[in-house]
Amino acid sequence: MGKNLLLLFTILGFTFGSMTKAQDTAGSVETANPLEQLDMGESADAPRIGQRYIKEKFGAWDLVCVETDAEKDPCSITQVLTDQNANPVAEFSMFRLSGGDEAVAAANVVVPLETLLTAQLLISVDGAIGRRYNYSFCHQQGCVAQVGFNKDDIASLKNGLTASIELVPAAAPNRVITLNLSLSGFIPAYEAVDIVAAN
Numbered sequence: 001m002g003k004n005l006l007l008l009f010t011i012l013g014f015t016f017g018s019m020t021k022a023q024d025t026a027g028s029v030e031t032a033n034p035l036e037q038l039d040m041g042e043s044a045d046a047p048r049i050g051q052r053y054i055k056e057k058f059g060a061w062d063l064v065c066v067e068t069d070a071e072k073d074p075c076s077i078t079q080v081l082t083d084q085n086a087n088p089v090a091e092f093s094m095f096r097l098s099g100g101d102e103a104v105a106a107a108n109v110v111v112p113l114e115t116l117l118t119a120q121l122l123i124s125v126d127g128a129i130g131r132r133y134n135y136s137f138c139h140q141q142g143c144v145a146q147v148g149f150n151k152d153d154i155a156s157l158k159n160g161l162t163a164s165i166e167l168v169p170a171a172a173p174n175r176v177i178t179l180n181l182s183l184s185g186f187i188p189a190y191e192a193v194d195i196v197a198a199n
Helices: 002-011 151-159 186-192
Strands: 020-023 029-031 052-058 061-066 075-082 088-098 105-111 121-125 131-133 137-139 142-149 162-167 177-182 195-197
Touching (some): 075 177, 075 186, 105 121, 121 142, 142 151
Parallel strands (some): 088 195
Antiparallel strands (some): 061 075, 088 105, 121 162, 137 142
């Protein structure tokens, strides 16, 4: 069976490189197993290094990870925020922190490039008075606010029903765009997300 399989690979034009590993004094030749050199492929939907993938879902939240060659991929809980027409407008990604003086969690909030940065970003829970945050930088995909949360902020998110994020478009500085941030599934999502060292 082995000789027939090797002959079939030769007929089909497979090249396995040198098949000779060693030759004993009697003149017999030991050949490598061609099956050990086959590329068995991978699933077409498998993420490549650097690509994001959804590992798990928790209500309105996705546990999104980045494929790496490390033993464990870094993950954050993510939610895409949409307008009244279900068009994606912003993205909210959070992870937990350890070793911080005050912040126990952090989030990257990505908004459109056309946002008025001086108007800041406002986050509130269940209609309570919110907090304003500065934007940190912009790139091709949008502008980013790097937001810190203390224990009281996280408690509000865990106990709340819905949060809102407000931003102001640069083309209409008198207009406020309010995006809903669902808190459905937030508690199990928060417990599942990575803890990143703050220092």
